[in-house]
Amino acid sequence: MSEFLSFAWELLAKVAYNIVAVFASIANLLVFGWVDYFNIFITYFNTFDVVGKIGAVVLFAMLIAVPVLIVVIAAHRWKIHRDLKRESGKVDNKALYREIGRLNKQVLDLMDEKNKVLALKVNAMGGTQRIPYAGASALVDDALPTVANVTGEGATAAAAGVPAAAGGAVAVGKASLSLDGDSVSGAAAAMAKATVEAKTLAEEKEIAQANRFPKLSLVDLKYRDWVPPVYDNDITLEQFVEGYRYFACSEMGLYYTPEIVRRYVAGMAASKLLILEGISGTGKTSLPYSFSRYVDNPATIVSVQPSYRDRTEVLGYFNEFSKRFNETEFLRAVYEAGLRADPSYIVLDEMNLARVEYYFAEILSVLEMPSHDEWTLDLVPTAWAGDPKGLADGKITIPESLWFVGTANNDDSTFTITDKVYDRAIPIELNERADAFECEPHERVHVTAEHLQYLFQKAKVEHVVSEEVLEKMHKLDQYLQTRFKLAFGNRIIKQMYDFIPVYVACGGTELGGMDYIIARKVLKKFESMNVSFVRDEMKGLIEYIEKTFGEGGLPDSVSYLLRIQNMY
Secondary structure: OHHHHHHHHHHHHHHHHHHHHHHHHHHHHHHHOHHHHHHHHHHHHOOOOHHHHHHHHHHHHHHHHHHHHHHHHHHHHHHHHHHHHHHHHHHHHHHHHHHHHHHHHHHHHHHHHHHHHHHHHHHOOOOOOOOOOOOOHHHHOOOOOOHHHHHOHHHHHHHHOOOOOOOOEEEEOOEEEEOOHHHHHHHHHHHHHHHHHHHHHHHHHHHHHHOOOHHHHHHHHHOOOOOOOOOOOOOOHHHHHHHHHHHHHHHHOOOOOHHHHHHHHHHHHHOOEEEEEOOOOOOOOHHHHHHHHHOOOOOEEEEOOOOOOOOHHHHOEEEOOOOEEEOOHHHHHHHHHOOOOOOEEEEEEOHHHOOHHHHOHHHHHHHOOOOHHHOEEEOOOOOOOOOOOOOEOOEEEOOOOEEEEEEEOOOOOOOOOOHHHHHHOEEEEOOOOOOOOOOOOOOOOOOOHHHHHHHHHHHHHHOOOOHHHHHHHHHHHHHHHHHHOOOOOHHHHHHHHHHHHHHHHOOOOHHHHHHHHHHHHHHHHHHHOOOOOHHHHHHHHHHHHHHHHOOOOOHHHHHHHHHHHOOO
């Protein structure tokens, strides 16, 4: 083997040497050999006669011409290649110019067609009289043109010296034009409608071109002349809950148990963030969607993407290059909620496809502020003259009438929702579909968010949590702290005081409301405790709960503990 390697090395080395020698010889011939050539020329030049000297000069000049000729040929070929490329670009530019011209002609044709349509709109009077198209100025001027100006009758009559007759008759030469009152009214209505539509289009175009928040400014335009409905401020929470079930059944073919609806409404009283969990097909997204239809304010559905990592995914960002804010539907919905008095909802569909504590962190923190004046989000550092009216110094305020509802599936494609998010939210599990039932048709309700908040506060006064239940809760808290290092935090205590009274006012029981909060807010923390003693201690906890609250007193909590126990 060593002999073969020696053979291969010697052979390949010789080949490489020869290749290098060839390139070195060429370089020596054309570049480095000129010193030797010149020395030879000088050595022999002085020994030649006149004829020999002339021949030597000619020969040396021919030798110099060889590399010069090579360089000239190479430069010429490069110039030809460059010219061909330039000519090709010119041909492409000519084709582009022709295409631009063709598109411009199409634009002009479309504009002409639009003018014809607008003319037909103006002339739609319902009678035989035809009013000619008044031109673009009639559609954008602040002052509406009169029927006389549009038809040209005023100018014609003045030229003929004939005054307008009473009743709308005008004589021009031999011809006579008669307009009755209905025709005049129809013409004025058509003109007014066309003018309003044209001005609205012009305003929208101006907003889109000159405003850095075009979507939000269009919301301002939408609500400029909006007339709110007549609100029902006499409805009770129990009527509100039952009315929704009947509306969802009769109008949308959706069925929910009274218990689920109670938890949803009580959750609204306890937190601005609700998380709907459960298996697919149980109506997690349909619940907030149909509920928003029930209050006649359709929810905005935001499909969370796995790429969501920070606040810009939901709020958007300011583009320094275009000097515009890249607005999202989430931002538009937050802004629009501030212009309405009724409850508004934003649904974060599949919210745990990305980490909630990343893209929703700032909003979670803001909602924890005790004063609503602090519920503000910075969008841009400074205010501009054309910014929407609802923005103050580049900040947007989260309105009290807005609730966020997230849906979550627990499978391999999703992230675990952390305790930080669960502590601030009210989780609601939907693991079973409700049985279908029949009911009478039920209309939507119009209720303000302020009235709902009033009903929540009223429930806290009328259904105060009893001392007996609070004492039992305190005992359970001491037991959990001693055995499992778990405690009822201040936030959970506050949510309990908000949740239970509203739950009772919606038709539930005091113990049932506490059972749900304990199971979903306190005992849920067992899922993150991967300790070996949980299985043995779980049985004792179940026995303590039944001893303290009575057998069957907290069925949801006991069922939840049994399910957790099977996980270990």
